[in-house]
Structures are given as C-alpha cells and as structure tokens.
Amino acid sequence: MRIFEFFRPTNPEAAIATAAQSKTAQQGADVRFMGGGTTLIDLMKLNVETPDRVLDINRLPLNKIEATPDGGLKIGAMVRNSDLAHHPKVEKDYLVLSQAILNGASAQIRNMATVSGNLLQRTRCVYFRDTAMSCNKREPGSGCPAITGHNRTLAILGASEHCIATNPSDMCVAMAALEATIHVQGPKGSRAIPFGDFHLLPENTPHRETILEPGDLITHVMLPPPIGGSKQLYLKLRDRASYEFALASAAVVLTIAGGNITRARVALGGVGTKPWRSPDAERALTGKTANDATFRQAAEAALREARPQSENGFKIELAKRCLAYALRTAATS
Amino acid sequence: MSDDDPESLPPSPTRRKFLLTSGSSVAASLVAAYVPASAKSAAGGTDSAPVSAGPSIEGVVPITLRINGKDHQLKIDPRTTLLDCIRETVALTGTKKGCDHGQCGACTVHVNGRRVLSCLNLALMHDGEEITTVEGLGTPDAMHPMQAAFLACDAYQCGYCTSGQIMSAVALLKEPCGPDDASVKELMSGNICRCGAYANIVEAIQQVRKNA
Numbered sequence: 001m002r003i004f005e006f007f008r009p010t011n012p013e014a015a016i017a018t019a020a021q022s023k024t025a026q027q028g029a030d031v032r033f034m035g036g037g038t039t040l041i042d043l044m045k046l047n048v049e050t051p052d053r054v055l056d057i058n059r060l061p062l063n064k065i066e067a068t069p070d071g072g073l074k075i076g077a078m079v080r081n082s083d084l085a086h087h088p089k090v091e092k093d094y095l096v097l098s099q100a101i102l103n104g105a106s107a108q109i110r111n112m113a114t115v116s117g118n119l120l121q122r123t124r125c126v127y128f129r130d131t132a133m134s135c136n137k138r139e140p141g142s143g144c145p146a147i148t149g150h151n152r153t154l155a156i157l158g159a160s161e162h163c164i165a166t167n168p169s170d171m172c173v174a175m176a177a178l179e180a181t182i183h184v185q186g187p188k189g190s191r192a193i194p195f196g197d198f199h200l201l202p203e204n205t206p207h208r209e210t211i212l213e214p215g216d217l218i219t220h221v222m223l224p225p226p227i228g229g230s231k232q233l234y235l236k237l238r239d240r241a242s243y244e245f246a247l248a249s250a251a252v253v254l255t256i257a258g259g260n261i262t263r264a265r266v267a268l269g270g271v272g273t274k275p276w277r278s279p280d281a282e283r284a285l286t287g288k289t290a291n292d293a294t295f296r297q298a299a300e301a302a303l304r305e306a307r308p309q310s311e312n313g314f315k316i317e318l319a320k321r322c323l324a325y326a327l328r329t330a331a332t333s
Numbered sequence: 334m335s336d337d338d339p340e341s342l343p344p345s346p347t348r349r350k351f352l353l354t355s356g357s358s359v360a361a362s363l364v365a366a367y368v369p370a371s372a373k374s375a376a377g378g379t380d381s382a383p384v385s386a387g388p389s390i391e392g393v394v395p396i397t398l399r400i401n402g403k404d405h406q407l408k409i410d411p412r413t414t415l416l417d418c419i420r421e422t423v424a425l426t427g428t429k430k431g432c433d434h435g436q437c438g439a440c441t442v443h444v445n446g447r448r449v450l451s452c453l454n455l456a457l458m459h460d461g462e463e464i465t466t467v468e469g470l471g472t473p474d475a476m477h478p479m480q481a482a483f484l485a486c487d488a489y490q491c492g493y494c495t496s497g498q499i500m501s502a503v504a505l506l507k508e509p510c511g512p513d514d515a516s517v518k519e520l521m522s523g524n525i526c527r528c529g530a531y532a533n534i535v536e537a538i539q540q541v542r543k544n545a
Binding site: 005 | 394410447449453455457501518520
C-alpha cells in the first residue's frame with residue numbers, strides 16, 4: 001500500500017473543500033473519502049487505488065434513517081448496510097432493498113459497508129484488480145484483456161469495445177427499481193441525481209464510472225413514498241449459495257389489480273456494466289395479465305439487447321429465467 | 334552431563350511466547366523502515382488540517398486503541414490495518430490473517446459490539462472505539478459459552494479460522510437470525526473453513542442458542 005496522509009474532517013464542508021483539490025473523483029483519485037473501507041482498502045492493498053490523501057468520513061453526521069414528510073425515506077450516506085436492511089420501515093415498505101442488501105457480502109461486511117460506499121462499489125473484474133494486467137478502466141488506453149480472456153462473470157448488457165466489467169452491487173439494483181434519488185453536496189452546492197443518471201456506461205471512458213466530480217460528497221439517498229400493496233422481490237443467482245457476487249439478479253416491484261399488472265419496476269444485477277433498470281421489461285408488463293407468458297415476454301424484452309462475451313453466453317438465458325421466476329414469485333406472494 | 338540432557342539446555346521460551354516476542358519486535362522495525370520522511374498524518378485535528386504527528390519517527394501517528402477493555406497508546410504507520418495493529422503492534426495473535434482481502438473472515442473482531450473484518454479497516458479509524466478480540470471473550474479457565482461449545486462439538490480441525498468463527502458466532506447471538514440451521518449457515522457464510530468443519534460449527538452455535 002502506498003503511503004498517504006490521513007485526515008478526519010469534522011464537518012462535510014471541510015471534507016468537500018479538501019476533496020475538491022483532487023484531480024478527479026474517478027479511478028485514480030488523489031483524494032479519497034473513506035467509509036467502511038471494504039472496497040477502498042482492498043483496492044489500496046492491490047495498488048489499484050493510490051490516494052495521496054484519505055479522508056475518514058465515518059464520524060460525519062450522515063448516519064440517520066429518517067421518514068420524510070411525503071412518506072418516503074431519507075437514508076444517510078454513512079448508514080451501514082446491516083442497519084438499513086434491518087430498519088423496520090425498510091423491511092415493511094421497501095422489502096426488495098432489504099432483501100438485496102442481505103443477499104450481498106457477509107454479515108461482517110454489511111456491518112462495515114456504507115450506503116454511499118455501496119453506490120460506488122467497484123467491479124470485481126480480475127483484470128481491473130491486477131496491476132500486472134492491462135485495463136482501460138484502471139489505465140485508460142491500455143486495452144481490455146477481458147474481452148478475449150476470462151469473462152465468464154462479466155457484462156452482457158451495456159458493454160463497449162473498451163470495457164465489459166460488471167457492476168457488482170446488489171443494493172444498487174434494488175435502489176434502481178425503487179427509483180431512488182442520490183443527493184450530493186459539492187463545491188458548487190447541492191444537487192439531486194435520479195438513480196439512473198448516477199452510474200455511467202463505459203463507452204470509451206470506462207475510467208469514469210459515475211457523474212461525481214472532485215469534492216462531491218454523497219450526503220443521502222431518498223426513496224420515494226412506497227407504492228401501497230406493491231409486491232417486491234430480489235432474486236440472486238450465483239455460483240455458491242451465499243457470500244458470492246451475482247451471475248444474474250433481479251429486483252422487481254409490481255402492483256397487480258384484478259389479475260392485471262398496473263405498475264412494474266424492474267432492474268437486473270450481475271449482467272450490466274451499471275445497475276440495469278429495464279424500461280423495456282416494465283413496458284412489457286404494464287397493463288398485461290400477470291401470468292407466466294407475460295413474465296417470459298418481459299424477460300425476453302429485458303435481455304433483447306444482450307451481447308454475450310466468449311465465456312458468458314449462458315448468462316442471457318440465466319438472466320431471463322431469473323427475471324421470469326422473480327416476477328412469478330413476487331406476483332404470487 | 335550429556336548434551337541431550339534436557340536439564341543442560343538453556344531455558345527456552347515456549348513457542349507461543351517466542352512468536353509473541355518476535356512478532357512485536359519485527360513490527361516495530363517495519364514501522365520505522367517503511368515510513369518516508371515526507372509522510373505526515375493525523376487522526377484528529379480541526380477541519381482538515383493535519384496535526385503534527387509529534388513522535389520521533391516522522392509519519393508515525395499516535396493513537397489510543399481500546400482493546401479488550403485496556404487502552405493501548407500506540408504509534409503506527411497510517412497504513413496499518415486494524416488486523417496488523419492487533420497482531421503485530423499489540424501482539425494479540427489470536428486474531429488470524431487469512432486472505433487479507435475480506436474474503437475469508439479469519440480476522441473477524443468486534444468493534445463497539447458488532448463483528449467486522451479487521452483486515453479491511455485502518456487502525457486509525459478506530460481510536461476511542463471498543464475493540465474485542467478472541468482474547469477478550471474468555472480465558473482457558475473461564476471460557477465464553479461459545480468457546481466451550483466449539484470445544485465440546487469439535488468445531489474445528491486445523492484451528493486457523495476458529496477465532497474468526499467464534500467471534501462471528503458470538504456476534505450472531507445478538508443479530509436477527511432464524512432458529513433453523515439454514516439461517517445460521519447464511520449468517521456464518523463470511524467465515525470460510527477450508528478443513529470443512531462446518532457441520533460441527535453449526536452444531537456448536539445452535540447448542541449455545543438453545544441454552545441461552
């Protein structure tokens with residue numbers, strides 16, 4: 001691990017002012033906020049991240065979960081994953097979020113990992129994590145050996161000729177389906193970012209993963225008021241039963257009246273270069289009868305643009321079955 | 334007196350004492366050797382200004398870590414993980430280093446009563462917090478019920494993952510967990526046992542839960 005200066009800012013403004021001196025907020029940032037450390041310390045040990053300055057923001061007052069006047073939920077950036085998953089209001093109104101978080105990592109890591117850190121979770125692509133290899137995300141322009149190499153777990157949606165790395169988060173998949181809003185405070189003030197606009201596709205700049213700029217501090221995430229009577233489910237398929245990243249996962253939020261689907265929100269995990277909301281699947285569901293044929297059509301729609309890599313063609317059918325099964329299970333719950 | 338007469342040999346330290354001694358002295362020299370003169374760090378301070386580290390070795394940061402109810406005044410390289418600090422600086426070697434990347438659970442300790450992976454935390458992040466290691470659970474004469482259950486159920490083979498397993502299991506007792514074995518397995522999935530003592534580990538945990 002490279003040597004760094006360690007600071008503990010006493011308020012968000014101080015953290016922002018220091019972080020604003022970084023040349024970038026993306027890969028290779030010279031100033032990094034430290035939350036739970038579960039991603040950043042891991043990558044610092046690998047010399048994938050080499051910040052000059054580390055800002056410990058664990059003691060900033062950003063760790064509350066509060067009901068909002070409109071009936072939604074305000075989740076502080078430093079709330080730990082385990083506290084969010086077990087919060088009574090999340091278990092009652094946003095079950096898909098609780099399920100997604102509890103399907104991720106281990107109990108120890110969920111006690112450490114923060115909401116904002118999970119939003120910024122880095123890919124598990126082995127080429128990204130190994131500094132002996134080329135990687136366009138880590139070293140722009142150096143090439144992507146994953147495309148002709150080991151890519152069994154990598155993306156089938158949203159990839160480019162420069163990067164096929166999968167976004168590994170479970171929490172983000174549920175938040176995409178719940179239409180969360182990410183609130184950021186930066187050198188120029190505060191702004192609210194719709195969830196779908198936060199993560200970027202790799203295109204020809206895979207080192208840029210989010211829209212964050214130097215000094216941007218995620219302060220909280222807002223969930224809109226719950227949809228009464230909605231049926232929610234997170235289903236995750238992986239190589240082992242627990243403590244493993246998704247090969248394919250689905251977060252679904254359905255409203256069904258008289259056997260017809262009146263509202264549908266669908267997002268996929270483990271298959272995309274970002275948390276993958278599927279408006280195509282949602283259109284294929286809305287206004288239709290809640291039955292297996294509809295669910296399969298939605299799954300076909302969600303994966304229509306999927307492009308397999310050399311080793312992961314199986315993920316297309318796996319993701320379809322994952323989504324169809326999740327929809328059926330949710331609808332009949 | 335013959336050469337192989339045990340009485341004639343110089344008094345030798347026990348293996349455990351030898352490891353503890355060498356562990357702490359190696360750590361002390363590494364800290365000095367690895368810190369460049371330009372490095373500055375601060376765990377506290379107002380706003381973002383670094384406070385002068387003050388110690389004789391520039392770049393080494395003073396902190397107070399409270400481990401098993403005892404305060405330790407330490408001077409550490411800011412890169413020191415909580416795991417390395419516990420093992421090498423404080424010389425409590427019950428906590429084990431397995432993968433050092435958050436994938437095995439051998440380094441599990443409690444911070445403020447919750448289980449965490451000490452390999453993915455910097456020691457500096459925990460000044461003033463209550464840290465518990467396996468040495469703080471019980472003693473050979475007065476074992477924690479979970480330690481006694483692991484012994485009774487033969488819930489280990491080589492023993493390397495055991496302290497992490499026990500720290501996880503003790504924390505699990507206070508977490509939301511269904512009554513069945515499957516729930517225990519799910520919440521213990523972050524602790525890998527390459528010997529495969531899983532069945533006995535689950536049995537030990539269920540024994541403690543039933544008697545609680």
